[in-house]
Amino acid sequence: xxxxxxxxxxxxxxxxxxxxxxxxxxLLTAVVSLFAVMVxxxxxxxxxxxxxxxxxxxxxxxxxxxxxxxxxxxxLDQPLWQQFLDYCAGLARFDFGLSYQYRVPxxxxxxxxxxPTVLLAGTGTLVAALIGVTLGxxxxxxxxxxxxxxxxxxxxxxFSVPSFWLGLLFIVVLASGTGWLPGLFPTGGMATPxxxxxxxxxxxxxxxxxxxxxxxxxxxxxxxxxxMRSSMLDETGADYLTTARAKGLRDALVLRRHxxxxxxxxxxTLIFLNLGRVVGGVILIETVFSxxxxxxxxxxGLQVPDLPLVxxxxxxxxxxxxxxxxxxxxxxxxxDPRVRT
Amino acid sequence: xxxxxxxxxxxxxxxxxxxIARGLAxxxxxxxxxxxxxPTAGAHxxxxxxxxxxxxxxxxxxxxxxxxxxxxxxxxxxxxLTYDYLxxxxxxxxxxxxxxxxxxxxxDDGRTWTFDIREGEHWxxxxxxxxxxxxxxxxxxMDDEAAATANGNFVDNFAxxxxxxxxTVEITLDEPQSTMLALDIPIVPKHVWEDVDDFxxxxxxxxxxxxxxxxxxxxxxxxxxxxxxANSQHWRGPxxxxxxxxxxxxxxxxxxxxxxxxxxxxxxxxxxxQADALDGExxxxxxxxxxxxxxxxxxxxxxxxxxGVEFGDGHPALRDKTLRQAxxxxxxxxxxxxxxxxxxxxxxxxYIPARYEDYTWEPEGDDRIDxxxxxxxxxxxxxxxxxxxxxxxxxxxxxxxxxxxxxxxxDPARVAIGKLMxxxxxxxxxxIDNRTVDPGVLSDALHAGEYDxxxxxxxxxxxxxxxxxxxxxxxxPTEPGTMRGDAYFCDEEYDELYEKQLAEFDDPDRRxxxxxxxxxxxxxxxxxxxxxxxxxxxxxxxxxxxxIQVQPxxxxxxxxxxxxxxxxxxxxxxxxxxxxxxxxxxxxxxAAVVLVVAGTAALVWRRxxxxxxxRE
Numbered sequence: 001x002x003x004x005x006x007x008x009x010x011x012x013x014x015x016x017x018x019x020x021x022x023x024x025x026x027l028l029t030a031v032v033s034l035f036a037v038m039v040x041x042x043x044x045x046x047x048x049x050x051x052x053x054x055x056x057x058x059x060x061x062x063x064x065x066x067x068x069x070x071x072x073x074x075x076l077d078q079p080l081w082q083q084f085l086d087y088c089a090g091l092a093r094f095d096f097g098l099s100y101q102y103r104v105p106x107x108x109x110x111x112x113x114x115x116p117t118v119l120l121a122g123t124g125t126l127v128a129a130l131i132g133v134t135l136g137x138x139x140x141x142x143x144x145x146x147x148x149x150x151x152x153x154x155x156x157x158x159f160s161v162p163s164f165w166l167g168l169l170f171i172v173v174l175a176s177g178t179g180w181l182p183g184l185f186p187t188g189g190m191a192t193p194x195x196x197x198x199x200x201x202x203x204x205x206x207x208x209x210x211x212x213x214x215x216x217x218x219x220x221x222x223x224x225x226x227x228m229r230s231s232m233l234d235e236t237g238a239d240y241l242t243t244a245r246a247k248g249l250r251d252a253l254v255l256r257r258h259x260x261x262x263x264x265x266x267x268x269t270l271i272f273l274n275l276g277r278v279v280g281g282v283i284l285i286e287t288v289f290s291x292x293x294x295x296x297x298x299x300x301g302l303q304v305p306d307l308p309l310v311x312x313x314x315x316x317x318x319x320x321x322x323x324x325x326x327x328x329x330x331x332x333x334x335x336d337p338r339v340r341t
Numbered sequence: 342x343x344x345x346x347x348x349x350x351x352x353x354x355x356x357x358x359x360x361i362a363r364g365l366a367x368x369x370x371x372x373x374x375x376x377x378x379x380p381t382a383g384a385h386x387x388x389x390x391x392x393x394x395x396x397x398x399x400x401x402x403x404x405x406x407x408x409x410x411x412x413x414x415x416x417x418x419x420x421x422l423t424y425d426y427l428x429x430x431x432x433x434x435x436x437x438x439x440x441x442x443x444x445x446x447x448x449d450d451g452r453t454w455t456f457d458i459r460e461g462e463h464w465x466x467x468x469x470x471x472x473x474x475x476x477x478x479x480x481x482x483m484d485d486e487a488a489a490t491a492n493g494n495f496v497d498n499f500a501x502x503x504x505x506x507x508x509t510v511e512i513t514l515d516e517p518q519s520t521m522l523a524l525d526i527p528i529v530p531k532h533v534w535e536d537v538d539d540f541x542x543x544x545x546x547x548x549x550x551x552x553x554x555x556x557x558x559x560x561x562x563x564x565x566x567x568x569x570x571a572n573s574q575h576w577r578g579p580x581x582x583x584x585x586x587x588x589x590x591x592x593x594x595x596x597x598x599x600x601x602x603x604x605x606x607x608x609x610x611x612x613x614x615q616a617d618a619l620d621g622e623x624x625x626x627x628x629x630x631x632x633x634x635x636x637x638x639x640x641x642x643x644x645x646x647x648x649g650v651e652f653g654d655g656h657p658a659l660r661d662k663t664l665r666q667a668x669x670x671x672x673x674x675x676x677x678x679x680x681x682x683x684x685x686x687x688x689x690x691x692y693i694p695a696r697y698e699d700y701t702w703e704p705e706g707d708d709r710i711d712x713x714x715x716x717x718x719x720x721x722x723x724x725x726x727x728x729x730x731x732x733x734x735x736x737x738x739x740x741x742x743x744x745x746x747x748x749x750x751x752d753p754a755r756v757a758i759g760k761l762m763x764x765x766x767x768x769x770x771x772x773i774d775n776r777t778v779d780p781g782v783l784s785d786a787l788h789a790g791e792y793d794x795x796x797x798x799x800x801x802x803x804x805x806x807x808x809x810x811x812x813x814x815x816x817x818p819t820e821p822g823t824m825r826g827d828a829y830f831c832d833e834e835y836d837e838l839y840e841k842q843l844a845e846f847d848d849p850d851r852r853x854x855x856x857x858x859x860x861x862x863x864x865x866x867x868x869x870x871x872x873x874x875x876x877x878x879x880x881x882x883x884x885x886x887x888x889i890q891v892q893p894x895x896x897x898x899x900x901x902x903x904x905x906x907x908x909x910x911x912x913x914x915x916x917x918x919x920x921x922x923x924x925x926x927x928x929x930x931x932a933a934v935v936l937v938v939a940g941t942a943a944l945v946w947r948r949x950x951x952x953x954x955x956r957e
Binding site for chain 1: 394396402403404405410412486487489490491493494497541542544562563564565566568586588589590591592594595596598599601602604751779780781782784785788799800807808810811819823825
């Protein structure tokens, strides 16, 4: 009796240490990646052609003194190693420096833009995943049916449509209105200037959110549909489903309790990976809908180049992917017992 | 004096009870329904509250609201609206007229200028505005390098600025200068700014911003909107609109749609295609204005520093004026105007755009270099550039005439011009390596002197001193990379004329004559080559704006004026509802659309449940 208990305890201890080693390993990888990203970011954008001071003063007469003063204000008069040290010291304090173009702390700009981006891309990803998974399950379960073929065709067609073009089409048809159809949604932006009050603002932002989210969903839901469909196909022939049916379970229950949970795993990974990319991934949609997010901020920063801004955004984008990957790695074993061992 | 902030138009979110469908469909539908029944706010809402709001689509970012730092067109345009300047430019003619200074005089030697400042003016916070504010603004820019960041060039030649009394400003110069009525410096309130520690870090973004212009800057949400309220106390009279809102549209086509819908009242920077599409639409007026810009390219005549140290790797044959002129003979400017600009531009010869009647210049008779490829070939043949077997000529030194051409890849018009030029130059035996590149790459090549032909373009102010000054020998780099201009052009005669026009402070006609002579030199030397003056194409809602002042008048632009004329003068149209169906109709239709969508979703949901049930 006591012997068995000891073995049990040793077993638990061994498993715990295995889990710790797993989690520790993933954490370490993430931290090392983050550090590499920070260093790369500094040097990567300094390779970009062009001179920020010249770009900022394009079309203006500036004296040599004025140029030198701008260089001093931007810290570009310092030797490279000094700039790098300042950058590292700043990072340690979450201080990314002052944007050249906006002349405000980069952290402020990012703080203002990250909300809109998460709202748009997060909503879009979730809705797309929901629709994609739902349709994917049906398509895979009844694979070869008319519904399957129609769904797959529509999804793939939309997937191949450029998001920029689709967004513009939505604006022309649904925002400004054509023929008998009046404009139902705003043409751009995230809010109507001057709207106050929590309820009014929520409604207003929601109203502005409809078209960008619809565009994003239309273009990306095919990913989820196709992955879900193919994982379902992998499961349809599985023996455990035959067993389940043999037990006399209804088809709906076989689908819900047995096939879907097993087929869902690849999709979950995809959702996590996409959530990580969400932060930097919808530049085109943000631009066409004038959505004040990180994507359009990055785009405007690259043109100068606004070094502090693009450096910081690169770090933010990369960190989001790294962190989401880490989360996926940590959540996966909880979802799938097979990964635990 | 700042108009109180009034909350915007009516909001009537209509909440319909659930029960359309079950579960997700129901919640989703209800949410969307509320959203869709929201009346379209914006310009329409303004009419209902008896406050007139003028909404302008913009895309450029805010670099800073500090007049000492702001360099971009959007922010400097906002300063035109929110601050007074010593002088202004007449809307009809672009000539300097009174601003904060009512009158002025200068000493016989032109070194001392006395300006009489308006009496009894106030800042938007109620403090008196005096000559001391003017003197303090200028002096600060002279003494503090950070305060000179944006406009230091204007006070470069100032020796001293004083305010002997509340209505007099006296400026003493090192040398006489003819640009004293073109000091584009916003006058800031001393009582606010003297407390600023570091002008490099103060962005002047505590709203409302204390100013003295016809509008007061009251709000800014980065990349979303900028709000200005009318200053009813302005000495020239209150603006007709109560509020200006600059709304961000990152995409120009989306901005055009916003105009078509009436969400914005004004859009600038239209492409010829957009202008053609908008032309003739109800309630939209397209303003096809003479432009302030010239577009062209420069030829590398051999890059060198002020001390004559040569650098870079420009093609040596380009030092030959004959070759440079032959290149110009091969270019068909009329064709560029037609095919690239769809007619929305003017073929250009002189350096200063035609809208500035006093200064613009055109060559006559034999001096003209008009499209004539045969003449170009004859010139090259006679100058010893022999045609090779491969269709590319060789210079008298035996070097093949293979030239690099740098074109900005972010400018569709330039890209199109570049393609045409490569073809035309190929026809006369000049091989072109068309490098359509990132502006940063192009700028690096220019400053390293590693180019042959390179595109450029400038916006020209009513006073052309700045664009003329960039081609003096003084603008050459002291060491590679520090050039002020964009051409490595250096000509003694040109420099003499430049000095003369700058010193000609009391005879505008003689100054203009010098300026025309300078353009003749630029034209003949063919280093700085002007191709077109593109039009400024803009459009506004005539059901929202009844009337608006252009500059110059007639034929001028609305956006980017020198002065506050357009937005100060803009008159609200009386019928605000204007185009489109009324709000309730939009709400009804959008609700109907949403109902159909939700209903279909519900149906699909039920059907699915049903089919699953059938299989049980």
